Amino acid sequence: xxxxxxxxxxxxxxxxxxxxxxxxxxxxxxxxxxxxxxxxxxxxxxxxxxxxxxxxxxxxxxxxxxxxxxxxxxxxxxxxxxxxxxxxxxxxxxxxxxxxxxxxxxxxxxxxxxxxxxxxxxxxxxxxxxxxxxxxxxxxxxxxxxxxxxxxxxxxxxxxxxxxxxxxxxxxxxxxxxxxxxxxxxxxxxxxxxxxxxxxxxxxxxxxxxxxxxxxxxxxxxxxxxxxxxxxxxxxxxxxxxxxxxxxxxxxxxxxxxxxxxxxxxxxxxxxxxxxxxxxxxxxxxxxx
Numbered sequence: 001x002x003x004x005x006x007x008x009x010x011x012x013x014x015x016x017x018x019x020x021x022x023x024x025x026x027x028x029x030x031x032x033x034x035x036x037x038x039x040x041x042x043x044x045x046x047x048x049x050x051x052x053x054x055x056x057x058x059x060x061x062x063x064x065x066x067x068x069x070x071x072x073x074x075x076x077x078x079x080x081x082x083x084x085x086x087x088x089x090x091x092x093x094x095x096x097x098x099x100x101x102x103x104x105x106x107x108x109x110x111x112x113x114x115x116x117x118x119x120x121x122x123x124x125x126x127x128x129x130x131x132x133x134x135x136x137x138x139x140x141x142x143x144x145x146x147x148x149x150x151x152x153x154x155x156x157x158x159x160x161x162x163x164x165x166x167x168x169x170x171x172x173x174x175x176x177x178x179x180x181x182x183x184x185x186x187x188x189x190x191x192x193x194x195x196x197x198x199x200x201x202x203x204x205x206x207x208x209x210x211x212x213x214x215x216x217x218x219x220x221x222x223x224x225x226x227x228x229x230x231x232x233x234x235x236x237x238x239x240x241x242x243x244x245x246x247x248x249x250x251x252x253x254x255x256x257x258x259x260x261x262x263x264x265x266x267x268x269x270x271x272x273x274x275x276x277x278x279x280x281x282x283x284x285x286x287x288x289x
Contacts (some may be wrong), residue, residue: 109124
């Protein structure tokens, strides 16, 4: 298949993107990135390219990341077996140290470096910096798994106002200095809400909300908050999609205009979502007025 483009075709693509560039330029877009989309190095580079392009056209991009596979890999090397309760990682003090080391250290700085290599300007933060994410223990069975009590957004807005892409790892702390492992989707929703973001993009490992979870062609392109409750009752939203969609609803209730759940394994899915009329994944919006 011939995939080459003429100069005229390239120019037409840019012209077609112009209305979307106008819409998002100067607006805040929060991107939640993690899981399987982070494992493939080529795909990781493409995601960073997308984010740099957004910065160059004036979008105030914020990257919130996890790093579960990297945490598991280090735990395996240290001979420590991961344990989960209701899908959440049981985090004793040693595991909390590992989470901090991986997320706030290697993963965060790798993403910052990739953005800088693509011509962007980025600074890494953890939820501990400037007490960006304050937390308390969520459940004693989970140890140092945190429930967010407060988001101090000023460190993020300061970076945005100075032309940087904030790259945020989801590690929080309490007033006593204890470190907590924070669910990445929840952290992204709260941060996006505190910023009043135009869009929150939740990158996952499926196409979005599917009527048949085994058939990607049954993707539901758009749902409202009121649809969410009906889809949960009917069992279409089930399993691991329930907490993800709940985070979308929380983000909208806290002031985010729209949220999209999409497959982060699709090359340049961020650009397809923001700069084309087709978009990508499932768009979650507030109820019609």
